[in-house]
């Protein structure tokens with residue numbers, strides 16, 4: 001990807017050089033020194049000083065403002081961008097109200113361990129300086145408290161010098177694994193005070209984050225010994241790097257060990273899904289076939305797999321597997337008492353508090369290329385049959401099949417796949433083939449994350465594609481405007497079942513358990529009478545809207561047209577009417593509470 005490729009859509013008239021230097025000028029200069037490419041925002045007077053500095057002091061370049069129509073989208077855009085680049089975007093959030101709007105997206109980034117630099121404005125904290133009414137309703141004490149349970153760090157510095165140190169520290173904490181969102185809140189009067197030319201920025205090169213934690217030699221030795229002696233080793237790959245060299249090393253390790261490999265759709269593509277050692281299609285939950293591998297394994301190596309205990313319980317009917325379990329992750333460093341996204345506590349025989357990618361490298365030194373397992377036959381590939389075609393209309397399985405076949409030649413980067421997407425249609429062979437899910441299960445993030453990821457992919461040879469549920473699309477819809485305004489090519493396909501369908505399944509189950517009419521499951525769920533016209537909602541924002549379409553052949557034609565338009569630079573949304581069903585394997589996993597419900 002080309003670096004520093006400017007969007008240069010909103011060009012400011014150059015300011016006359018000279019004049020005073022303001023507190024927010026120094027903060028903006030530091031953002032540039034940190035190589036922050038964009039500041040996503042919805043405007044607000046609490047950071048009017050910073051806004052002015054970015055536009056008039058730095059000329060709206062490095063960083064460049066990225067206007068979003070909702071703070072939740074601004075953060076989701078930063079989330080999607082960081083998923084692709086690995087680098088934080090800054091997001092400016094207006095006092096209490098902007099921050100309140102942003103919270104769900106911050107939570108998603110937190111759960112996904114994604115770095116985002118949140119910059120708030122507040123006050124003036126000095127009541128003597130406040131404008132009547134609005135400065136009072138938009139001033140609150142300790143704004144960081146709103147998001148402290150799902151950010152790594154926050155601060156409200158009391159001077160410009162302290163603000164520079166706070167931004168430097170925030171950036172360092174955000175990018176250090178486990179990465180995550182951080183929040184620095186600037187008093188409006190601090191931004192608007194004059195500072196001397198002698199106020200120096202921190203020398204960024206002297207404040208770099210530490211290298212990822214390397215596993216201790218004795219832990220590597222124990223893990224290697226267990227894996228070398230294993231007859232049926234299993235790798236469960238979760239949050240790992242997007243680096244292609246690390247990808248190849250993972251494949252090398254699995255092949256040397258002749259280990260079977262599980263991946264899932266909560267995290268980015270991390271292993272070739274068509275490799276013979278990867279026998280089960282990935283899903284949001286562990287499938288029946290994946291569960292059999294867990295039950296059968298004698299050594300399990302979890303590379304920061306999200307929720308190993310949950311996967312084990314699904315696989316082993318609420319019990320623990322017999323295998324020796326190795327878990328490598330630094331996640332424990334960010335667990336706190338507010339959020340339970342740390343998941344159930346798994347039994348771990350060899351815990352390793354280090355970077356999973358560093359462990360893979362170390363294990364390759366400790367597992368010889370000619371280990372005993374290497375000669376063994378590759379396991380049979382278990383591929384469940386695709387879900388049946390819907391009797392009338394388009395099934396999600398049809399949609400998936402047609403989409404992957406039509407896009408295969410265009411180097412698609414799948415930014416999001418909906419819950420019911422069949423794992424058999426996930427043919428991943430590169431970290432950018434699928435960039436992951438929403439992190440915190442906060443619906444409405446899909447469009448924003450799609451725009452942010454597409455922005456990051458805009459100078460690559462990738463076709464950015466997001467397949468979204470209609471509920472997700474409708475909640476986050478106005479993020480599309482940002483893509484159109486900044487000329488970001490993006491293809492969105494909405495799998496439109498006119499419903500918050502996931503929850504219909506919950507109502508059906510509840511009614512069944514209580515002996516009540518299951519046919520009422522749609523009430524309070526279906527978006528009908530009127531059906532929102534998703535393509536027109538896209539067109540209303542300047543995007544190309546295609547559909548609705550309810551025949552698979554028509555969809556194929558429309559998809560080919562959309563690919564052409566996106567390759568020519570357009571943002572394009574296709575509305576595909578799909579049957580309100582998930583594959584049975586998905587629906588039972590979505591519903592089950594363990595161990596009491598089956």
Ligand SMILES: Cc1ncc(C[n+]2csc(CCOP(=O)(O)OP(=O)(O)O)c2C)c(N)n1
Nearest residue numbers: 441442443469470471472497499500501502
């Ligand atoms: C902000 C938020 N509200 C509600 C939910 C509960 N929820 C989970 S999935 C879902 C349905 C999503 O609908 P859609 O995107 O259309 O996907 P579908 O299930 O229909 O395939 C809902 C409402 C949630 N996870 N997040």
Ligand SMILES: [Mg+2]
Nearest residue numbers: 470471499501
């Ligand atoms: Mg839906």
